[in-house]
Amino acid sequence: MVAIGADREADGFEHAEAYGIPTFSVPFTSFSDRDAWGAELLSQVQQWGADLVVLSGFMRLLPPRFVAALSPNLINTHPAYLPEFPGAHGVRDALAAGASQTGASVIVVDNGVDSGPILAQERIPVLAGDTESALHDRIKVVERRLLVQSILDIANGTLDLTEKTPA
Template sequence: MRRAPLGIAVFASGNGSNFQAIADAVKEGRLDARIELLVCDRPKAKVVERAEAAGIPVFAFNPKEYASREAYEREILQQLQLRNVDLVVLAGYMRIITKVLVDAYWGRMINIHPSLLPSFPGLDAVGQALRHGVKVTGVTVHLVDGGLDSGPILAQRAIDVQPGDTEASITERIHQIEHRLYPEVIQGICDGSIHLEQAADHKPKDGITP
């Protein structure tokens, strides 16, 4: 029996190129999922325009209008539950995630990060890699466990750092990898070739900055 398409919510804060890559993969039939919702903490971000153009529902909010992170996450959680979201996909969402969402979606929330974790977690990963003089960097998709890019790794893809590379040139190549890798990993979750239950078999932590 064919599985029903996986219902996903994508969280993003900015341009939304990874969101677009996921939406394109769904539209082209390469990804057996439905994007049920875009969650964005910047109502005027480009990613909101992308979602609206694709006919995807948007929950855009201003964090300053809430008393706490937990307060707006409780409202986000209501939106996710209302749409029966199976998987939360963080794609450039630049907010700390609290236990409200981590616990509710434990083992069902993933993130993409522009380094070969555990090296260079947190912000400015490409800049960190350049400053350390590494010869290889890349992209990691991992489960969110509430720590700083510390969850179990689901997939990685490496690139060589070339002489004369800049942060901009590496970032461009990393984006190209992200746009292929993230839909592939989500499809692996959809078809069962990636088992989140096994990866999630450890204790959640307190909060994450994707």
């Protein structure tokens, strides 16, 4: 079963609806604290019997209980060649550091910030005159390709979620 969830209304819900994919939203602002929100989010995810949870584009730290319940079958993408430039502003940070290259990564989510085992990653050059938006657009193409390939490899049993890919 496939379902799409978010912590707010999302543009992807319309796309999902067009393909008959169920959606759910668990707004963070509807709960008194992160743990209460995380408990409801976990309940919603578990309702679908998910074998794999993909957090691509999910920009909120999850409570440890949520991570513990789903890891290592909880993955995310990041717009940097981890462990370089973790956090919410990886693209901006790469540009600010004057990096000549950055990248895209797919990781298993742990309780740190972009610190879980790396499943796949690829370098992307920083071009002269790159803006944050232009660089991020190029990274997203690679991120999506790596994510799709990672999901296929997980489904086919050729990618172990417990082993880090050598850098």
